[in-house]
Amino acid sequence: MLDVEINKKHDEARQGEAFAPAPSLSNSPARKFYIESYGCQMNFADSEVVASILHENGFGATQHFQEADMIFLNTCSIREKAELTVRKRLTEFRKVKKYNPGLLIGVLGCMAERLKSKFIEEEKLVDIVVGPDAYRSLPGLIEEAESGQKGVNVLLSRDETYGDISPIRLNSNGVTAFVSIMRGCNNMCSFCVVPFTRGRERSRDPQSILDECISLFDEGYREVTLLGQNVDSYSWQNPDESEMVSFAKLLEKVAQISPLLRVRFSTSHPKDITDEVLFTMAKYENICKYIHLPVQSGSTRILQMMNRTYTREWYLSKVNRIRELLPGCGISTDVITGFCTETDEDHKETLSLMEYCEYDLAYMFYYSERPGTLAARRFTDDVPEEIKKSRLQEVVALHRIHSLKSMQKEVGKTAKVLIEGNSKKSDEHWAGRSDNNKVVVFPKNENLQKGDYADVVIESCTAGTLIGRLKNN
Template identity: 75%
Template sequence: MLDQVTKVHDENRQGEAYAPEAADIQTYTKKFYIESYGCQMNFNDSEIVASILKEEGFGPTRNVEEASLVLLNTCSIREKAETTVRKRLTEFQKVKQRNPELLVGVLGCMAERLKAKLLEEEKLVDMVVGPDAYRTLPALIEEAETGQKAVNVLLSREETYDDISPVRLDSNGVTAFVSIMRGCNNMCSFCVVPFTRGRERSRDYRSILQEATDLFQRGYREVTLLGQNVDSYYWVNPVNDAETVTFANLMEKVAQISPLLRVRFSTSHPKDITDEVLHVMAKYENICNYIHLPVQSGSNRILQLMNRTYTREWYMKKVDRIREILPDCGISTDVITGFCTETEEDHQDTMEVMAYSRYDLAYMFFYSERPGTLAARRYQDDVPDDVKKRRLAEVVELHRGQSLASMQQDVGKTFKVLVEGTSKRSEDHLFGRTGHNKVIVFPKENYKKCDYVWVKVDSCTSGTLIGTATGMA
């Protein structure tokens, strides 16, 4: 499907090993090591897995050599992620030669599609577990310990893990992701998610509120409501179907937990985000003015082939509506270049929509066919790689100018910033984000993590605001 990401963000991290929260460190008889790839849903799933394993007496470790269980939570969205996972599994086989009792498992989106290859042909793993089968991990571990290959990749129409409190792995103690739904009903032709994560189902809103409230009481100051398409969240009480909760209702309920709890969400589908959602965002100061609104292409013909169910004109009117109700709202997007049959005219249509939308942030890729998708079955991947990459370079160049202009517009302004930690480049500086999701760095002085601080922007780069604190917010 997608390859060559050109901007990396929390929502699209590449492999990351987890460690326990400081408050959760204790002596465990067994330890697990886990790496996660791809979207933030995978990272959130790893926290659910950690909670399940904790109940079985497993504790997390960063040191693969002391682990009795190694897990890779995988992504099938991009070819590069699959290649990286295969390389890591080969490396873990060397660790297993030193520790024959070590169990190696693959979780997540690669599980269903590659289970036979990973288990039988390449013999790289002992377990393969799909996104809806994490509750069966204890039984699968027992099975694998006997020397059997353990597999469960069954998809579910009900599983939301709403009764499991995730273990916050490698947490900064300030921000956390809260999953509100699973699966996806949008059959975008380039995307494998509906086949690897199943149909859409919404989590009980009461468990979401409980999780968010617990996070706030533990000192967290920001939650991101997470789903493949959050705007289609729709919970119906199984006992009383007259009680329903939409995404706008849910977001308002989370915002009402406390004005000190910031609320974000990801990801929106352009066809589903409603005026009701925008008006709730405008009503609550603690709901951040930032929307990720993937466009994918600016060509109506390509959008139809992608099965995106909107036109370029409709998309641009949605951007207009966002800016009408939320004038200073930050907007980010996803763009694919070189989709099947894309012409230069189609490419220019994409450039025009990008120029019109003036994105603050963009995740830009060139298309690579993913097995199992509708596009792989229906269309020929016929745009040469050099053309894909050249078009991607043009998209990136356009966005760089937009990103810098967006940053420059903030110079001289003052923003309320939630401090997330110490700057990576200087121990004397802190960093946080504005409500528009822009990173800002400023001198530490007497401020600390979790503080809300007013920061005046003095200068900027294309990716970071640089400022000076003017007082507590």
């Protein structure tokens, strides 16, 4: 699930100290930090905010942990496998600390909030633990850790959006960038830990979003992806109440920056995506025709247990509406197999829904119970793991058929491709994505550079890549 979310419940009095201005470390010797990010796109965007905060306080980034004075892992709690991966990585870095006693190790993000006591008291794996809403306090926590104390701040906020911070793009290709438009989530999907690790929903000031997108365009970026746990519920009321900015209006404002700036977004919730958004997408050529619309299950009974607040029929009506208003629009999804009480019949309903939708892309997982979620409190995780995995294999196999079919439909057509860089397999070929988010590879032309648009005739494909040539070549 490309989308992570949260809940929060801490008193306002303590939040004040959590977000006080960080002490300046500009007079300190230059020290280097290294960040690894796990999980959803929001985590990667958050790492860029953290990098900016640290840079402003005199720290420099490095891509090599061996030369870092502090190592941070920006973590994900959405699935057990993600947590196990982070634990293994922390153990590896703890061994590095034996040879570099001054090294500080920190955990950021969702796992930080959920497992703070385990990391610090029981397993002694880390020196710093910082939740998603407390990144401004990081420089001060570093000072605490350097003095021998443990630096901890996992307080959640009712209003933190980091809207005034200009992210430092880490490992950027210089063409595409993520822009967070909101934080948190008010949906309480029973399987999801995010409402308990990232807090309640709050939208960012639209002008700060526009300013960031304009700055990116001026720097040469040609695509932005607007990020939120549920972008369709974005809503901003100007202080003078002169204007209410919905997601559709925000989308239009960003699209109007320049026709050369492509706009994508993630993630939409089936209960919230509106015709206004679809009409806005249809109106502007530079708003990419691609929607991530997680379904999770094809069974209405399971959807109700998941607290998804829509039925199978509601979801299919949204897919039909997308295809009616945006012919050729790419649609991707998330699917969970083996949720509590799921029967063979429920599973068959998921497969039949997939047959109907024929998704271009799908993120597929078997159910992993997360401590603290509504499902963990209310339901028994009663589907045996071998059945979860066998059902997942069926879902994956079916999607492979649909994915290849989706790619084959593009053969013979001309795609407008934004060049993102060299192909992974050959420096003689460019790689980029089409409007509907398909990877396209084609031979280089000396007149084109990274960040340019190219009209490419699609000549063949694999299950994951379109292969073509420049039009008129």
